[in-house]
Amino acid sequence: MTPGNDRSGGFGPDLAEVFGPSQHDGGPELVQLLTPEGERVSHPEFSFGDGMTPAEEAEMIRGFYRDMVLTRRIDTEATALQRHGELGIWAQLLGQEAAQIGAGRALRPQDYVFPTYREHGVAWCRGVDPIELLGLYRGVDQGAWDPAKYNFHLYTIVIGAQTLHATGYAMGMQRDGAVGTGDPDRDAAVIAHFGDGASSQGDVNEAFIFAASYNAPVVFFCQNNQWAISEPIERQSRIPLYQRALGFGFPGVRVDGNDVLATYAVTQAALQRARDGQGPTFVEAYTYRMGAHTTTDDPTRYRLSDDVERWRLKCPIERTKAYLQRNGLADQAFFDDLSAEADELGARLREGCKNLADPSPLSIFDHVYAEQTPELEAQREGFAAYLDSFEGAH
């Protein structure tokens, strides 16, 4: 090749042609086990239900369905609570239920989760009381649950920061001898959640490097919901995101994030690789943010409703329902009961939210350090005296 003459020569084929653009979702690269129409399909590498009886399998899918319906209800209620002024803001997960439930249900108790601010479905799977999710958004706390109780870290708002925490935590598991022993109750892994936008942060790429370098047991689970607030995925990557991992020397796979069975199967396999001591995996759950970025966002300024309509046809809940119904795996009573359960949950959330009390002003000084410093004690006392001075005035 004469340098400069043949424009593509020497550097291999045009990668955009090889990989296709970043928002392309067809083709064999997308792992799918349940079509938008609710048909089971098979995949050469991943499958769901192996080793289960049909009854067990149906039970599990009904469980996923229930999880998704209840998670959506939490989301809808919280959105309404924000509209009524009970929450300051809410980050909706509408449309991402299958990605979160599929990932969340693939976890074992000893695994550990590092969520973003939108992982309400994963929190549900970990047993966090949904009322505890509201505090941050109401402004009464910054996450009220005990991470150690659920192996579910507090929400992280600074984009990408938690992927490094996840990697470090996984390095800790290695040091604890909790990886690759072959004991299913002992071997553990970490899952790090993040978004398509987050993939551009230095921290996330450094997390890939550390995880690869130490072969840490961590699954990088990216919900590519196509948007980072107003910016489309094309701004962050020109090829499919899961390919990013290959350049760091570990596998990446794109799964249909609106397909709860496929997401479960892929995440479960990735977690098992990690637990077995085979290191990190990148899972790109290809999905769509059906709602606004948060309740303060106005997506009509930057995207077409056509897109949203197209994705509505891929609804993760509808396809699971169609599958269950078509195959007679759930009767009307199941759906009615679930509907009642959702209503109850909704009522409990509304009630619980309103009962979330404001913290006391003096709590400002709590937990800055393990023990109160003299400096802060003095500030606290000064502030207490100041507050007291109003007592008389009122």
Next chain:
Amino acid sequence: MTPGNDRSGGFGPDLAEVFGPSQHDGGPELVQLLTPEGERVSHPEFSFGDGMTPAEEAEMIRGFYRDMVLTRRIDTEATALQRHGELGIWAQLLGQEAAQIGAGRALRPQDYVFPTYREHGVAWCRGVDPIELLGLYRGVDQGAWDPAKYNFHLYTIVIGAQTLHATGYAMGMQRDGAVGTGDPDRDAAVIAHFGDGASSQGDVNEAFIFAASYNAPVVFFCQNNQWAISEPIERQSRIPLYQRALGFGFPGVRVDGNDVLATYAVTQAALQRARDGQGPTFVEAYTYRMGAHTTTDDPTRYRLSDDVERWRLKCPIERTKAYLQRNGLADQAFFDDLSAEADELGARLREGCKNLADPSPLSIFDHVYAEQTPELEAQREGFAAYLDSFEGAH
């Protein structure tokens, strides 16, 4: 596949098997045009000398040889100057001459360079007086040359930071209409130098993302000299570094960084891609740091002399000399003249270094802002008066 049973299934083949380990330098992936023994070999994609007459080609190779010999002399002299206390520290390039001269000579005047602290050979190609390189290491300045004069930015010491500057500068070229016009005197590109260690920094990976996203005309030129101070390349990547680029959606190529012809050919092609508007390329120049990290480092603490000996056989200068001699492309007079020229350069450097004057104490206050602020003016005056107060005392 049953999740968790088949350990590699679903995630593709073992990448370490596909790509080989990061420090593996054989195989077809390494672009080489001149063997360590000084034999010309051909490569299916890259070649050197097309369109030139044999005389022109020989002239060019003699030029490269001269560049490498003089660059090495600069390095040796500076190392000696440090030993004699004339420099505070020096970052040696020993062994990396071909990588730097190959890259440096592939540049056009309108291209722009962002170096690290070790790009003395590239500086040489850009016409920077080597004496100007010494100031930073002597402690009399932080880079004395005018970057705009040579299109060669100041050295950057914070690892990786300059790769973002390079990308931004390239975005500026796009906005100036200096890319893809087809006019060889107008179309321009940027080259960003960095090391294997640097590839772990968030900034470098963000630079890849920005460059890919905007298709910026920038060549990421990584000298993989196998070491980041005491850390081997395996700590930063478990597969060959050039593969990193693929995950970001642009081409990567590994070239024999001790082969000046191959490095020239590959860099030149990558630059041309950029100038043509085809976006970024990653070039991994596979080489070896023959010296210490800097003159304050002691590599015997962390690496085997065997390795160094093995790499000595791949010397970039020796192989070029062997080629020139064996093919009768340079006579003894050429080598003698060059040797004399190197001695002269050495003498000029020693002399020039000693003449680099210390800055005046009051220069501390210069150029903090475009115009002096009243605050700094007051500090300056106070300090001037303070200094004056000693005049009498002495």
Next chain:
Amino acid sequence: MTKITLAKGLNMGLRKAMEDDPKVLIMGEDVGKLGGVFRITDGLQKDFGEDRVIDSPLAESGIVGTAVGLALRGYRPVVEIQFDGFVYPAYDQIVCQVAKMRFRSMGKLAMPMVIRIPFGGGIGAVEHHSESPEAQFAHTPGLKVVACSNPIDGYWMIQQAIACDDPVIFLEPKRQYHADKADLDEDAAPEPLFRSRVVRRGGDATLLAYGPTVKTALKAAEAASGEGRSLEVIDLRTLSPLDMAPVFESVRRTGHAVVVHEAHVNLGLGAELAARITEECFFSLESPVLRVGGFDTPYPPSRIEEEWLPDLDRVLDAVDRSLSF
């Protein structure tokens, strides 16, 4: 004369700067179609194109780092950091590269960059959205740091900052974006950028404020006047360099000074102001300079942020303590 909010003033100022100089670029997350989460860049991408109003990948170090390169190429990038708490990933580029470029190149390289940061609390947001990081930037030589407090300043100061050949950290009190309106006279001659301004005359004590606390200080002065106390209020406007002349003049007259900012008191701007005022006005001071600010704790959950933030009563309390010292 047009009635404008601070948000509108900044938007108009940016537009004017882009019209006046084709080298001015805007970069940041969501600054394009969305117009930024606060709509400060509303309509600019539509009118100036995607090459001049650049939606960036989600990476703050990347934004500032590429802006450095654009500045070296002769552009004048105006970077938007979405919220104060997200400036830290870019901290290295700002402190080690942006701030030092002119000095280390001995004046050969300029860094005409504006980094706009919506700052301060009071909007009921979740964590990392209500920070006041100004002291850390003011401590860094090579950066200039300014804070606007009202719509008219917003309009002029952003243009002046863009015209400035030094990097400017431009702090915008996000709580005020839509709070008040003022009459803009586009033909008026603006005050220079690096000048503080006495915004209310008074003789009993001096209140020093900037950004969001200027309004608090003015309210406190108003309330105090009802009790027969006359407080002078200075809007500092420039935090680095500080413009101390009007401050010294005032404190020499009143003998009392109270600094009000939202940033943590410990090592906040108040510390520097107290130190300098005491050095220069030692014999005029009748009491030590007092500081009212955010407590030395992380920013609290928003339901109690108004307790954490300095308010009118805490300012008046400090004035009381100062006058009765």
Next chain:
Amino acid sequence: MTKITLAKGLNMGLRKAMEDDPKVLIMGEDVGKLGGVFRITDGLQKDFGEDRVIDSPLAESGIVGTAVGLALRGYRPVVEIQFDGFVYPAYDQIVCQVAKMRFRSMGKLAMPMVIRIPFGGGIGAVEHHSESPEAQFAHTPGLKVVACSNPIDGYWMIQQAIACDDPVIFLEPKRQYHADKADLDEDAAPEPLFRSRVVRRGGDATLLAYGPTVKTALKAAEAASGEGRSLEVIDLRTLSPLDMAPVFESVRRTGHAVVVHEAHVNLGLGAELAARITEECFFSLESPVLRVGGFDTPYPPSRIEEEWLPDLDRVLDAVDRSLSF
């Protein structure tokens, strides 16, 4: 009793901490075989293995960010930042994550991490190798910041910092690593970590110093005593929280205070000390607190660094100005 340098004291202290608690890990660039560029971790990887002395990829945010995860898993990471000027890529993780974890989790999560930073100038290095970033950390609630100044403190303070359940920014005056030797008594009872210490008694004025400037202050006091002036020297040791009691006691006695640090004067620790001393000792002060520090310019080329750094003469000059105010 062993004669040790500061470097040796730190190395021995780290070793002791690792022996005492298997959860203690060391992380950083080149901390393994090389023992760190200053050899502070010399021999530790050999004796404690690669799992406990971890050479990291070249990425500071990655180091601190993964250390956060390790701390959440119950480890006690001790992070080495190679040079002061390279802490900034980790700034976001330190300020937004490390510092806030306990507060935001309402005490449920601890962050027992030590971030060791060789700091300060005077070693003839190139740019970014001589910075004094302490004020920026001290301004951040949730972090503790300490600076050692001598071999014995080095040995004890590093162990105490590792034992502390809060994150500690641990500043080591790199210029002193090999400068002086002192007798270590390993059976002595160490001073508590968060206490300042009067290191020389005197009655005419109080010098406040920490890290590298303690030695400068002591030399200045020695020189002054030759001229019949008796200066008290306090080694602050803890920069956040500050231990003001001995400072107030001293200044009430002397009526004069001079703060000496290498960091830029503007918004350096001296500002906070001046503000607090003036608040507490207003009627005892005979002159304003004066500050001697690095100028408000970027750190200069090393051939003139000794002009930039506060030295004995500049301290004495300030004492003169203070006493003749």
